[in-house]
Amino acid sequence: MVSMKDVSNEAGVSIATVSNVINKTKYVSEEKVQLVQNAIKKLGYVPNAFAKGLKTKRSGVISLILHDTFNPQYMSLVNSVTKTAQESGYSVMIHHSDRSVNKEKEALMNSVSNSVDGIILDPVGLKNEYIKQILQQNIPIVFAGLSIRGINAPCVLANIKLGTYEAICHLIKTNHRHIGFITNALNTNLSKESFEGYKKALEDFNITMQSEYIKTNASSHTGGYKAVTSLLMLSSPPSAIFVADELMTHGAIEAINVAKADADVELIGLTNNEWSNLVKPKISVISLPTSEIGRLSTEIIIDMINGIKPNVMPKEYLSTELFIKNSDAHAMHINTEE
Amino acid sequence: MVSMKDVSNEAGVSIATVSNVINKTKYVSEEKVQLVQNAIKKLGYVPNAFAKGLKTKRSGVISLILHDTFNPQYMSLVNSVTKTAQESGYSVMIHHSDRSVNKEKEALMNSVSNSVDGIILDPVGLKNEYIKQILQQNIPIVFAGLSIRGINAPCVLANIKLGTYEAICHLIKTNHRHIGFITNALNTNLSKESFEGYKKALEDFNITMQSEYIKTNASSHTGGYKAVTSLLMLSSPPSAIFVADELMTHGAIEAINVAKADADVELIGLTNNEWSNLVKPKISVISLPTSEIGRLSTEIIIDMINGIKPNVMPKEYLSTELFIKNSDAHAMHINTEE
């Protein structure tokens, strides 16, 4: 491996001068700059990040820890984080916690051990004691997608409550009064907040919530299928259904197809997958601002690394978008911050 | 930051003993092991990867460089690479070259500078002089998804030629004789090999290739749309169309919908997106073994890191799968290696 010392020998200058040329830390005469640059090129010198990090305590690496990469939406998160980071000269290390608190802990430890400059965490659950230890290490952390209670760190989230509210309002305005709501066990912020939005919309329009229209124990493909099927079998079935998860939306579509009920029921799902435009029956969707979440999280973490306090604490909500079927443009796009 | 020295002080042993306890490099008496472990826990010691790497020249990091992350398929690649790596104790650093040879070069340099133990490269184009320099640095590299000519490194690819061949054979066996073929400019291995498969299938069944059925200048959504539209306007349009790209498949479906031609034309697209099951008109698809490509690439790179020569050189082909519409099971699954 060719080191600074080799370069300094080749160029006939001191190691310090080489370092100053590379990092532009001090003025070096044009003559020596040339000498050094030629030597670097000739020898194919590449700086050693270990040695540099050992001195500076900085790695130029941001750690991205994802809890569920099965969901296709995560690609745009990975994308935007990586791009934003690269633009600022950072590299991204990616870990999967795979819905396991233990793996999350491992990923966090690994991040500490690798001296990453900052961590973007999409947490597994509502708590992980180990996270507090990270904060004590003084390594910046921001939460993406989910928040963790009791932890004072910035947090970038989709405003799913407002998104759901908008979607339900749209349905009501297009004369739906019997609206189904399907989600998983209401044990995540996402589903809980989505349900809040649903309730609020009904309230605002003075519509009584009917418990038989609410299915809160669905999950994944099959769950969506079963939930919709049972809704359609009610004596007075809903004329519209909101589904708060991408996979469950799949199942919902199939159920409608099987029941040949596409003329009778309006569906709003959750996805930003392009394929959803081509699906029959046509559905409307709300899409999470995954890409923006990634970009903003990264910008915040970089600010924190540089000692700049993020001005929005502790939570930053990004709005979802509602795409109405048969319409290229999206219907509403309300931007809120708090 | 708490270092080994602090631990050794706390435990009342030497630094070397601490190191030996941590790395299990030498036998240490049970008594001192306890002492050290208690000290580690008490102080919250975490090894410093910089110092370690500086000595050992190993980082435990694999670099994954992707050329196009717009394509949703990449998520499963990222997924399988990360999981496989994590299982073997490696971390993954992810870079986007974004179809730019320059960015690819930057990512490679960054990888060298960070002393990654190995590189999985999904290359931008058919060549990049800089890659040869990487090989000279003696850092293991494997190509995923695309091969680069003139470079002697392992290479894990989808057997798109065979996949296309199977798909076209299926069409022929179901009595199609007029089969359209749509791809981009034939300037990538993928499209070239796909076209090879198309030609071979026609030959094997003694069907004359008709040049008006071949559209090789399509690209992206719009390209697929235009290509299919023009095919459908032929005086004797094809009864089946093969589309060798996910986005182009989108456009193709729309074109068929607009032309209301779904009864008349059979479509086979390229994707492994779950949504494609729900699309109308129903389509068949061949799917790339992205996940397997990721897993195998990672296994190979880890072997190389450990000095084990991969036994399959220089290319390893993984088979695609053909999913016939209206059928849950896939029709064929032929596994070949060469």
Added chain:
DNA sequence: TTGTAGGCGTTATCAA
């Protein structure tokens, strides 16, 4: 079985 000490490639302080 345990300890001492040199050096990995940088950066940064201090002299020159």
Added chain:
DNA sequence: TTGATAACGCCTACAA
């Protein structure tokens, strides 16, 4: 303006 040199935290002969 440039150059010596002492850390940074760890591993690993080599000694004891």
